[in-house]
Amino acid sequence: MPQLRLALNQIDSTVGDLAANAEAIVHWTRHAAEQGAHVVAFPEMMLTGYPVEDLALRSSFVEASRAALRALAVRLDEEGFGELPVVVGYLDRSEKAQPRYGQPAGAPQNAGAVLHRGAVVLTFAKHHLPNYGVFDEFRYFVPGDTMPVVRVHGVDIALAICEDLWQDGGRVPAARSAGAGLLVSINASPYEREKDDTRLELVRKRAQEAGCTTAYLAMIGGQDELVFDGDSIVVDKDGEVVARAPQFAEGCVVLDLDLPAASAEPASGGAAHGRVVDDGLRIDRVVLSEEPLPAYELEVSGGYADRLEDDEEVYSALVVGLRAYVAKNGFRSVLIGLSGGIDSALVAAIACDAVGAQNVYGVAMPSKYSSDHSKGDAAELARRTGLNFRTIPIEPMFDAYMGSLALTGLAEENLQARLRGTMLMALSNQEGQIVLAPGNKSELAVGYSTLYGDAVGAYGPIKDLYKTSVFRLARWRNRAAEERGQTPPIPENSISKPPSAELRPGQVDTDSLPDYDVLDRILELYVDRDQGKDAIVAAGFDAELVARTLRMVDTAEYKRRQYPPGTKISAKGFGKDRRLPITNRWRESPHQGG
């Protein structure tokens, strides 16, 4: 049987930064070559970053991506890697799609290419386009209609992109029809809790359907609100796992494979070039090298990394996401308002793990309602973690407003939160840190939060964590520190005391909210699982409590709609706000860079 050494580069990419992404591809191709790889693969849209969103509709960016791809092929050859086939994701456009009402302008495609001997020898585009959850690909892309197969050292390698494996039909059965000896799927599949097992089962199933060894190459890192967790997987044609990469770690999986030989045309008994097979896909074959390699001893197995346990996995995702967000937006340091409570304490711990305590700035902003223990707990957090700490009381500002306005009740409570938000932004503007918002998902869902107040911030590290998970992760982080012989970062008192916003005397969260363990279970059914009131009551919750909770969520959503968080502009007059086209480092203007 022919052999191949495959290098799967599970690495990060930055949307818009074509130059840096190309540089990373060269760097990791060199690494793969040094490992003796015969085929090298990079993730979906590696060259442009993922997701490019409205950049896909800007033809100057599409052309820049195409030009960067051609330049990359030349560069790899010049660096001495011309003989090594490189599979890489990029942004392209369909040459043959006719303009049609409702089709994305310029017919962009989520594409992949094979680079070899200084040239782009094969291109293809994602066939199945996801348009649910975090995906909007019908908006941005035209689907591909080929089944690409590249022959390398006598092995037919079928290629696919991400959703091509997730949906039934299309390239998986087409790979079988093509008689492929290996199926390689390049992906940018975002992290979700408990998704790893779904992925594993998917790849096992698809390998059996394709009838060949299947490699699922994942991205790692973070882009905007998305986290990519890695977890690349290789399984054989019987669905047995051959290799599995670690989560949340950048690196290269290198493994030797014994693979079936492609026969002469029609290849492997599979469909010939140009034939239309499953789902209308047309076979597109390119032969780079017919002859199998001389037999060699299988040396590299790719390894098998164990899954992280749940708390560590979620915590790692939060750290990786924050680290990428700070770096990709050109910041080095972060600013956090520290109340002494558990939310800001967990955010600070995550930030210290993401960017280092020396780059974390905490500021306590006590009001006359702040308790002594709160001030003490904030200082204790700083002491334990080593973050930079200062205290600025808000009483003078509060008194200035109250001298002009006769505020009471909620208006007075919200004022305190907004004075702190203004303080954080003033420090950020003056000193250049990026502000982190401490809100958790429970309080945001029920509206227990002040817009332009504690909601101020560029990034909300724990906005997708319910309060019960905040407690659990805080305890996990402290335990993990103990196990490593380090100081637990979060003061025990921040974990054990009753949660309070401290915006009026003696206030605690349970004045306004149900116990968090009940609240969070109801929220999960209502918000995450789209269950209705009757179904939630039927699940065993008190009808009155369910009604009250749902009313809070409805009202909070209602309030968010009354005060959308800011005024963005839309490209089309009178339209829905869509992101403006320019993201991160891709700029039309001549002065590029960070």
Place this chain on the structure above:
Amino acid sequence: MPQLRLALNQIDSTVGDLAANAEAIVHWTRHAAEQGAHVVAFPEMMLTGYPVEDLALRSSFVEASRAALRALAVRLDEEGFGELPVVVGYLDRSEKAQPRYGQPAGAPQNAGAVLHRGAVVLTFAKHHLPNYGVFDEFRYFVPGDTMPVVRVHGVDIALAICEDLWQDGGRVPAARSAGAGLLVSINASPYEREKDDTRLELVRKRAQEAGCTTAYLAMIGGQDELVFDGDSIVVDKDGEVVARAPQFAEGCVVLDLDLPAASAEPASGGAAHGRVVDDGLRIDRVVLSEEPLPAYELEVSGGYADRLEDDEEVYSALVVGLRAYVAKNGFRSVLIGLSGGIDSALVAAIACDAVGAQNVYGVAMPSKYSSDHSKGDAAELARRTGLNFRTIPIEPMFDAYMGSLALTGLAEENLQARLRGTMLMALSNQEGQIVLAPGNKSELAVGYSTLYGDAVGAYGPIKDLYKTSVFRLARWRNRAAEERGQTPPIPENSISKPPSAELRPGQVDTDSLPDYDVLDRILELYVDRDQGKDAIVAAGFDAELVARTLRMVDTAEYKRRQYPPGTKISAKGFGKDRRLPITNRWRESPHQGG
């Protein structure tokens, strides 16, 4: 030839408020019956409001819509309108779509129904789903696959929904295949500048393709960021306009039509029930009444409303959008920070026209950098319009912050804007008005704006207007007042003085920005038309100026990404923020209502 009196109800609808929307349908059906109508139509998703967004994925809302439709049929019959066929848009689900990965949960459909004699006698779903611009319908809906035809008094009426007319193929040729005598399309087509002529040309073309008289019924009003401008159109089979409704006015177009008779089965020479015709659509025929009406004198022509000229059209869109936003979010009054400049003056004029000057609250918040003429211009605006006015200086708050923080430069400038934002929110929380943000599209595009400062507000009435349009509309509004013998609302000095943010001594916009007439033309090419740098320079602009402008836009977008305007929560952990499912008045909790 058989005759029919058609009633097209160009009215507003509120997302989620099933009860009020049903009530409006009953009200306008009564009105149509009093006018002697034989068929009555309501807009796309009239019963649920449009767009429902994530509510489509909540099965309890889908079931509520279905139940409301059945109840509406019964109610109309009880009210004595059972004999009058009513076509109405609502939210349904596909009974036969098999669950499939990537398909919207519960297989929701953007549907229409014909109600008759207390029953739902025919249902259908939108066939072409738009997924561009403001539309996300692949995310939310499963397409319909029938060609519905209802026979009323011997006329075969083919039915379609909005995008079914915008895209080629599908229901337009299928209406011809079905031998329809009339094609009725129900729509919720959002306003865009200069769209009205596009619509007219579209309907003329489609009528000729369908080979029958075609009625295009539009919605009017506003929902969230969308404005619906009305402009319902009826054309005959030769493309000649028969009737056209006014823009921005709620009402009913009633018109008599002479239409070709349907013959006995196979109807009109058209395809029989169950036959599959164009684009895979299966003919779905229902016969309500075979016999043509006794001949009568054609009495009602539907009328022809002239188009508004451009400035009035845009101004009307802004007024209608703001009025709907305030009302649908349960507010009666609005709050605006008045600087004396043209942006806040135009916003105030729009607000007075939308909700009445007695419901408009203006507050001047001068700093030590505010000029005397600014204070005077704000007061003069209040005098001219009659809005409620007060002055609250921000110096005490400014001094309190500067006493604790050593702010300079941009941090000091932004502080002033944020103190005003906090002031407005404090007043809003205390008194219950909704805050309007005064930003225009030029300054938002280049980042000449303070997040959590002048960007504070629930709704930005002029966020889609470039600064040159702000000037033009201000002059138009004053001129219109003069023509009506009223006091022009906007002080001449606010229009004629050089724009300034007044955040430091002697500051004017042109310190930082190009002249607005040049800036706006570059922005339009870059932001609205997705042109790249080279193309903009080729259009005749100075290369250095283009580069500087593009850099400002890129940096502003970059900053918006560093500081997304707020922290929303997502339904799925670690995912893109999508709106929470509950909008406006549809609530799971028992206490419904405003």
